[in-house]
Amino acid sequence: MKSSNSCLLLVVVQSCWLGGNAFTPAAQKHATTTSSLNMAGGEGGDSEWVKALLESTSPEVGAFEKEMKMKGLLGNKGTGDTKMSANAKLIQWLEKEGEVYLSEESSWGEAPHPMAISTETKDEITNESSGRGLLARRDINEGANLLKIPMKICLTRRSARKALGKDALQNGINEYLALACQLIHERSLGEESFYAPYMGVLPETDEVNPTFTWSDDDLSFLEGSPVIAATRSLQMKLKREYDDLLGGEEGLIAKFPDRFPAEHFTYENWVWAFTMLFSRAIRLRSLKEGEALAMVPYADLINHSPFSQAYIDAREDGDWLFSSGNEEVILYADRGYRRMEQIYISYGPKSNAELLLLYGFAAERNPYNSVDVTVAIAARTESFVKELNDDSIPVDPLAEEKIAFLESVGRESMVDFPCYADRYPVELLEFLRLMQMTPEDTRGKPLSEFDYSRTISLANEASVLSSVIEAVKRQLSKYPSTEEQDAALIKDKGMFRLLSYNQRMAIRHRRNEKRLLKRTIAALENQIRKQGLADEDLTRAEGSTLGQLLPGDERKYGMKQKTALEDRLEKMGLPVDLR
Secondary structure, rough: OHHHHHHHOOOOOOHHHHHHOOOOOOOOHHHHHHHHHHOOOOOOOHHHHHHHHHHOOOOOOOOOHHHHOOOOOOOOOHHHHHHHHHHHHHHHHHHHHOOOOOOOEEOOOOOOOOOOEOOOOOOOOOOOOOOOOEEEEEEEOOOOOEEEEEHHHHEEEHHHHHHHOOOOOOOOOOOHOOOOOOOOHHHHHHHHHOHHHHHHOOOOOHHHHHHHHHOHHHHHHHHOHHHHHHHHHHHHHOOOOOOOOOOOOOOOOOOOOOOOOOOOOOOOHHHHHHHHHHOOOOEEEEOOOOEEEEEOOHHHOOOOOOOOOOOOEEEEEEOOEEEEEEEEEEEOOOOOOOOOOEEOOOOOOOOOHHHHHHHHHOOOOOOOOEEEEEEEEOOOOOOHHHOOOOOOOOOOOOOHHHHHHHHHOOOEEEEEEEEEEOOOHHHHHHHHHHOOOOOHHHOOOHHOOOOOOOOOOOHHHHHHHHHHHHHHHHHOOOOOOOHHHHHHHHHHOHHHHOOEEEEEEHHHHHHHHHHHHHHHHHOOOOOOOOHHOOOOOHHHOOOOOOOEOOOOOOOOOOOOOOOOOHHHHOOOOOOOOOO
């Protein structure tokens, strides 16, 4: 049955395409042709593809772009014209060098491309500019193929080593470092670069504005936020990486001045390259030779939504019957899109701190948003108590055992955990349950025999939850303004617009952090009430827990190795071994 349907479809399509204007169904034929196509198998399959092809055919080439221009989606005259010209060059390059079909018209075996480049998109909630983006030219069904980009025109570590020499970029070099060098190299070549049309649509650093490029004045608007510490660490790391790889007598600039000219391989261009990488590079996980980081032209124009389930990946070109052996980058629609609606993908389940640090924006409604909270419990060893010189503080008989247990599982006595709007990590509770253990809780058993994912005792749980509340309140106290003050500032639209983009983004971000922390406190207090842990007889939670909660910025009793945000960045594969 399937094969007969396919044959009938072929006959109908041939009569449609070859009877008049070759390859382009004429508008006046839609009525008669659609009825014939419906005979080719009903809903689904190839008939749906042809139906979408017919419905999407514009009566006039360029009509969609004209409509975008009327809606202000192609930018203002001058700047907008320059960006439109750059867009056109990119599309021509993709079609010529990558054989990517991006036409709004149908061709033999190819439906009209479903997307168009908008030079100016807006955040749907804040109305802030989000730069270029891709819009749906027509209604798009869930599961539709949105793009196919061949790997041969993507920038990868392999392309970087080919462009700049394997003697300079040696085998095993970090992907980010290699790609940063190629981006600077291709940019320095100007129109002579094979990638010139792609370089032409890449934004400047100040068009992206991740926090590691902010001025001190703009960063001051984030005072109290954990983002500042991560920003400073990343700034220092990037400078060290630049000095180690490119600077000095042993650096690439000195060794290979013809390929790494000092006037182009500046630190300013290094920061630009990493701004591009952090905000645009895609980790492709399904390549034949293993996953790789890549800059994928056109695909990297798609903006992020935390609610999208669409991810860009790679596959072998062709299908099960006809395969070229080459690889391509692909994207399928995770949901239906209406005509003129912006297409989104997911950059991953990232908090606003990560988005602001690496991408230069924060999502107003982000289900993955979190705030890093530092919790530290000083194990009251005999030497520690002696150092405090306070006779009222007793020695914890389990202190040495607690320290040994933490060392055995690779933990410090000071840790950072991400707290979410209505929950907190199980690891946080496990850590505190251990540190709040007393001889009454152990009843002579060693600490290693307890399951810290479960409640140890009511008194222990009360002290644990109270410790979390105290840590969250301490984080809240670091901000110089309240959530209510931030909300009032945002509400005063006239005054708010006088601030720079970075400052507006900072105020929104710090306000959302405060809201999240307050919700965490409310959830914890509610949990204490529901479990009956607020009873007066559980006074151990008020201070006699044989543990001490230390301020988040305290370093006296042990160095904090990595923040929770830094741990997440490390898992992403970023070259940020921050300490």
